[in-house]
Amino acid sequence: MAVLLREVIGDVLRDARTSQGRTLREVSDTARVSLGYLSEVERGRKEASSELLGAICTALDVQLSRVLTDAGEKMADRERMARLTSVPPADNVIDVATKVVIPQPVAMAVA
Template identity: 90%
Template sequence: MAVLLREVIGDVLRDARTSQGRTLREVSDSARVSLGYLSEVERGRKEASSELLSAICTALAVPLSRVLTDAGEKMADRERIARLTAVPATDSVIDVATKVVIPHPVAMAVA
């Protein structure tokens, strides 16, 4: 399953908010964003614009660069885990010991 940036950014924003002991309502009021939309962003359901991210970060007193850096680190971790736990499809694994014989084309008589 692909790692989505909007989900990772949402996780970082939620972590910042909860570590401050703030509610969604407090941050949404301060950022002038609807509570429902902020909730959707935190859950990774909505892709926040740069303006919206900036408003949320200002409300949280967290630099946007810090949110993006943290999101990049989390995304790299999730991608690494996904690569390590990926199970290769059995039909895509080529056994180099297997020999394949392709016969020469044979001309067929047409009556």
């Protein structure tokens, strides 16, 4: 499964907020973002605009560039782990469940 940027950014924002011991309500009030929407962003369910990310970062007193850098590093780690744990498809191997239907030859009329 692909790693989604919105999920990684949400993780970084949640980590920043919880490390400060702040609640979603405190940050949402300061950032002037609805509590529900901030929660969705942190859970990676919503893709935040750059303006919204800027407001959240200001409320958290964290630079947006730091959030993006941390997210990029986390994303690279997750992609690396996904590559290491994925099984590459075997070449030229037909799965035993695959059924192949070969049509009967048909006589063709020649004019």
